[in-house]
Amino acid sequence: MEKTNNGINLLDDQSYNVDQLDLDIIEYLQADGRISYSLIAREVEVPEATIRYRVKRLLDEGIIKISAFINAGKIKYANVAYIELDVDPVFFEDTLYSLIDMEKVSYVSSVTGEYNVMMEYVYSDNDDLLSFLNMTKAKPEVNRLHSRTIIKIHKAQYPARLES
Numbered sequence: 001m002e003k004t005n006n007g008i009n010l011l012d013d014q015s016y017n018v019d020q021l022d023l024d025i026i027e028y029l030q031a032d033g034r035i036s037y038s039l040i041a042r043e044v045e046v047p048e049a050t051i052r053y054r055v056k057r058l059l060d061e062g063i064i065k066i067s068a069f070i071n072a073g074k075i076k077y078a079n080v081a082y083i084e085l086d087v088d089p090v091f092f093e094d095t096l097y098s099l100i101d102m103e104k105v106s107y108v109s110s111v112t113g114e115y116n117v118m119m120e121y122v123y124s125d126n127d128d129l130l131s132f133l134n135m136t137k138a139k140p141e142v143n144r145l146h147s148r149t150i151i152k153i154h155k156a157q158y159p160a161r162l163e164s
Helices: 020-031 037-044 048-060 089-100 126-137
Strands: 079-087 105-110 117-123 142-149
Touching: 020 037, 020 048, 037 048, 079 089, 079 126, 089 105, 089 117, 117 126, 126 142
Parallel strands: none
Antiparallel strands: 079 117, 079 142, 105 117
16 A cells, blocks of 8 residues: 555656646646635636536646645744755665654655755754754664754745646
8 A cells, every 4th residue: 555645645656647727727726725616717717617627636636735835934933944864775765754754844855966855844942953853863774964954934935837
């Protein structure tokens, strides 16, 4: 059984075709995840049933996920650290799953370069961050770790624009 997060396969490499209508719908949902399907339908000039079907397909295939985004820069008690890990390839997938399951880990990705995992860790204070870094460094599958503390976020652009 493949691990999922809210019904989305987290390590799914399958790609799907999206057309201009899908991209238009995504753009409206990125601007306001609570927008009504009837308003989107009016704006893009298609039946509301088409919008309902398309959004359901986009959600079911894991192309989009509708959720609330917390702007950590606006919350006084939330601090964010970017952490890069060099993980032994033998344990790579298991390491990804363990990071994904951690509540305070807000972002995990596979990357190229010196490190093969990039993540964000939201911490309450320096002791919390130090404890997490020490625990992570102690894992035998972690060869190296590099961390940066975010002092101030000047731009966090969500949504990103897609082109067909």
